[in-house]
Amino acid sequence: GAVVSQHPSWVICKSGTSVKIECRSLDFQATTMFWYRQFPKQSLMLMATSNEGSKATYEQGVEKDKFLINHASLTLSTLTVTSAHPEDSSFYICSADREGMGAEAFFGQGTRLTVV
Amino acid sequence: AQSVTQPDIHITVSEGASLELRCNYSYGATPYLFWYVQSPGQGLQLLLKYFSGDTLVQGIKGFEAEFKRSQSSFNLRKPSVHWSDAAEYFCAVGVAGAGSYQLTFGKGTKLSVIP
Numbered sequence: 001g002a003v004v005s006q007h008p009s010w011v012i013c014k015s016g017t018s019v020k021i022e023c024r025s026l027d028f029q030a031t032t033m034f035w036y037r038q039f040p041k042q043s044l045m046l047m048a049t050s051n052e053g054s055k056a057t058y059e060q061g062v063e064k065d066k067f068l069i070n071h072a073s074l075t076l077s078t079l080t081v082t083s084a085h086p087e088d089s090s091f092y093i094c095s096a097d098r099e100g101m102g103a104e105a106f107f108g109q110g111t112r113l114t115v116v
Numbered sequence: 117a118q119s120v121t122q123p124d125i126h127i128t129v130s131e132g133a134s135l136e137l138r139c140n141y142s143y144g145a146t147p148y149l150f151w152y153v154q155s156p157g158q159g160l161q162l163l164l165k166y167f168s169g170d171t172l173v174q175g176i177k178g179f180e181a182e183f184k185r186s187q188s189s190f191n192l193r194k195p196s197v198h199w200s201d202a203a204e205y206f207c208a209v210g211v212a213g214a215g216s217y218q219l220t221f222g223k224g225t226k227l228s229v230i231p
Contacts, residue, residue: 006159034218043206043221044160093159095219105210105219107152107159 002028002098006108013084013115021079021111023094029074030096034105035067038091050077084115118143118209122222129197130230137192137225139181139207148210149190150219151181153203160206166190177201202229 003026013019023033031052036044048069049057056069066088068080077096081088091112095105119142129135141147148167152160164175171183181192190207207222 004159041226043223044219046218046220049218091157095160104162104165107161109159110157112157 002026002096002106004030004094004096004106004108006094006111008111009109010112011114013113015085015115016083018080018082019084019113021081021092021094021113023077023079023096023108025075025096025098025106028096028098030077030098031074033071033077033094033096035069035077035079036093036095038093038110040091044093047079052077081113084113086115089113089115118147118211118220120207120209120220120222122205122207122225124225125223126226126228128228128230131199132196135192135194135197135201135227137205137207137227139190139192139222140188141190141207141209142188143209143211146185148212149181149183150208150210151175151179151190151192152206152208152221153177154206154224155203163192163205197227197229199229199231202227 005024007022033050035047038044047062050069050071052071058064071077093110094108121140150165151163154160163179164173166173166183173181179194183190204224204226206224208219210219
């Protein structure tokens with residue numbers, strides 16, 4: 001099956017610093033990737049849709065200047081949490097669509113971000 | 117806008133018992149429907165999906181789900197639960213967009229299995 005890898009799996013950072021999370025499709029090309037945020041014991045909330053070579057589309061209420069998304073290639077999308085604060089602590093998950101797989105999304109293993 | 121409701125927040129079953137997790141959706145057209153499973157601190161694994169055709173869908177790990185248009189439901193079932201099935205289960209509806217589609221998830225149902 002298709003593999004999507006996220007890195008890092010968990011990260012602790014100081015308040016005010018920036019953190020970059022990578023999402024890679026290892027064995028297929030992904031024109032579109034999605035970034036989700038999951039609070040404890042909650043569902044996944046779509047943050048933004050990342051399209052290769054163009055600007056990301058953010059969901060309502062998501063600060064695009066705080067959550068910077070770059071999709072520079074067909075196998076890599078990055079989410080940078082800028083000037084992180086404790087309230088940004090969460091579980092971030094990416095997914096990638098693989099063309100020809102019947103609209104199936106493949107998910108990364110997630111990144112646990114803790115801001116102290 | 118589409119929405120997904122999973123009425124049961126937490127379900128506990130005995131190992132070997134049957135299981136049914138409920139999912140209702142709201143969408144104006146025929147949706148793509150999915151069930152995912154998430155183990156603690158992990159990403160999501162697809163159990164099964166419905167796009168069209170046979171309304172009874174077979175998935176991995178012995179799971180199946182039935183799409184009932186009249187009830188706007190897509191309930192997940194398994195005839196005999198194993199202890200390793202303990203996890204969080206998410207129902208999702210996919211809506212096609214420009215060149216791709218977006219998933220809207222339910223709040224999830226946590227499954228606990230008693231040995």
